[in-house]
Amino acid sequence: MTFTAKILLLGSGELGREFVISAKRLGAYVVACDAYDNAPAMQVADAREVFSMLDGEKLRAAIETHQPDYVVPEVEAIRTEVLAEMEAKGVNIVPSARATQLTMNRDAIRDVAADELGLRTSVYSYAKNLEEVRAGAMKTGFPCIIKPVMSSSGKGQSTVRSDDELEGAWDYAVANMRGDRQRVIVEQFVDFDYEITLLTVRHKAKEGDGVSFCPPIGHRQERGDYQESWQPALMSDDAIAAAQDMARKVVNDLGGYGLFGVEFFVKGDEVIFSELSPRPHDTGMVTSVSQNLSEFDLHARAIMGLSIPEMIRARPSASAVILADQDSEKLTYSGLAAAMAEGADIRIFGKPTSRPYRRMGVALACAGSTDEARRIAKDAAGKVRISYGE
Numbered sequence: 001m002t003f004t005a006k007i008l009l010l011g012s013g014e015l016g017r018e019f020v021i022s023a024k025r026l027g028a029y030v031v032a033c034d035a036y037d038n039a040p041a042m043q044v045a046d047a048r049e050v051f052s053m054l055d056g057e058k059l060r061a062a063i064e065t066h067q068p069d070y071v072v073p074e075v076e077a078i079r080t081e082v083l084a085e086m087e088a089k090g091v092n093i094v095p096s097a098r099a100t101q102l103t104m105n106r107d108a109i110r111d112v113a114a115d116e117l118g119l120r121t122s123v124y125s126y127a128k129n130l131e132e133v134r135a136g137a138m139k140t141g142f143p144c145i146i147k148p149v150m151s152s153s154g155k156g157q158s159t160v161r162s163d164d165e166l167e168g169a170w171d172y173a174v175a176n177m178r179g180d181r182q183r184v185i186v187e188q189f190v191d192f193d194y195e196i197t198l199l200t201v202r203h204k205a206k207e208g209d210g211v212s213f214c215p216p217i218g219h220r221q222e223r224g225d226y227q228e229s230w231q232p233a234l235m236s237d238d239a240i241a242a243a244q245d246m247a248r249k250v251v252n253d254l255g256g257y258g259l260f261g262v263e264f265f266v267k268g269d270e271v272i273f274s275e276l277s278p279r280p281h282d283t284g285m286v287t288s289v290s291q292n293l294s295e296f297d298l299h300a301r302a303i304m305g306l307s308i309p310e311m312i313r314a315r316p317s318a319s320a321v322i323l324a325d326q327d328s329e330k331l332t333y334s335g336l337a338a339a340m341a342e343g344a345d346i347r348i349f350g351k352p353t354s355r356p357y358r359r360m361g362v363a364l365a366c367a368g369s370t371d372e373a374r375r376i377a378k379d380a381a382g383k384v385r386i387s388y389g390e
């Protein structure tokens with residue numbers, strides 16, 4: 001078989017699936033890995049491996065067996081020490097082992113962003129027991145947000161309004177955290193006007209390394225998980241410049257090539273750094289229709305050392321998620337024709353099982369304005385019906 005590059009993809013969800021399609025268009029051979037079989041990206045990849053990304057032995061074995069040109073993390077929960085060890089042996093970890101290690105832990109990336117790079121963040125502290133949670137809340141005041149240092153998509157996250165809710169929030173965080181480090185971040189609640197993801201690409205340029213930006217993506221979250229996103233988000237030039245400046249600092253510090261999803265809260269002209277993913281971002285699924293190079297295309301190009309446009313444009317577009325509301329292993333979908341009648345596009349991820357709030361698909365729409373695109377995407381998502389069989 002001939003191919004341009006061999007990629008080992010660690011995590012095979014919906015973001016990985018689109019990435020595989022982009023990489024395959026560039027002639028890559030992709031081995032998709034995840035903890036369960038038939039994961040979305042496996043269905044479109046050349047080969048698959050089923051093991052937990054947190055299992056160091058199996059992760060090392062997969063890298064040694066396949067000898068990939070690039071190891072591309074797709075989920076946060078990965079035995080990142082193994083990635084560091086492999087990078088030291090010359091394996092190309094995307095974007096860098098350091099980026100995957102720091103961003104997997106909220107405290108690690110927050111220390112770099114706030115202390116080393118001096119980025120503006122919310123007031124915060126860390127806690128490893130209830131007493132420290134109480135001390136943290138004294139510092140932030142109420143409301144505050146409590147999150148496990150290791151989690152994503154809002155898992156274990158709660159907003160606390162008074163002293164007597166702290167114990168419940170601590171217990172909830174510990175019960176829903178990933179990994180074995182009982183540690184949370186207590187963050188001041190930012191009463192933002194809106195929040196954005198700034199997709200930032202670090203890539204090879206004519207001279208040295210370049211950094212390119214996509215137009216900002218606005219989004220709305222519930223339970224700490226994204227519900228809808230739109231692009232371009234309306235922002236003042238000063239606010240965009242401030243966000244770009246912070247994103248450039250953080251991606252240059254993390255190093256390597258690839259696309260990063262840098263999250264910010266915006267209040268007036270004040271831009272507050274929240275966190276980032278060293279990989280395509282869920283709110284960035286909208287770029288599949290808004291940009292001529294999607295976030296997945298940009299990630300694949302940057303990794304493979306290919307050229308990235310300096311200016312990436314977006315037409316007014318939106319995405320809205322399609323969520324399950326039950327546990328099931330037998331799923332059927334209907335209503336696609338009605339959902340698409342007003343021009344929306346529907347992506348069904350093909351996850352083999354559902355659970356309440358699991359993201360199963362997304363509706364995408366372009367229109368004359370982002371408001372109109374949001375309306376079309378939301379209506380379309382609401383028309384897709386999931387049936388749960390025996």
Ligand SMILES: Nc1ncnc2c1ncn2[C@@H]1O[C@H](COP(=O)(O)OP(=O)(O)OP(=O)(O)O)[C@@H](O)[C@H]1O
Pocket residue numbers: 122145147151152153154155157187188189190191192195221224225226263274275282
């Ligand atoms: N300090 C805060 N003030 C106000 N809202 C917040 C704060 N922290 C988090 N949120 C809300 O919760 C959402 C999820 O938080 P965050 O991005 O930190 O979690 P996550 O679990 O890493 O999510 P993901 O992995 O999907 O990016 C944010 O997008 C925002 O809407």
Ligand SMILES: NCC(=O)N[C@@H]1O[C@H](COP(=O)([O-])[O-])[C@@H](O)[C@H]1O
Pocket residue numbers: 011012013014015016074075152153281282351358359
């Ligand atoms: N915010 C991170 C994110 O959106 N990650 C995406 O969700 C998948 C896991 O979904 P699942 O929990 O339904 O298996 C991941 O594999 C990735 O594609």
Ligand SMILES: [Mg+2]
Pocket residue numbers: 263275
């Ligand atoms: Mg986030």
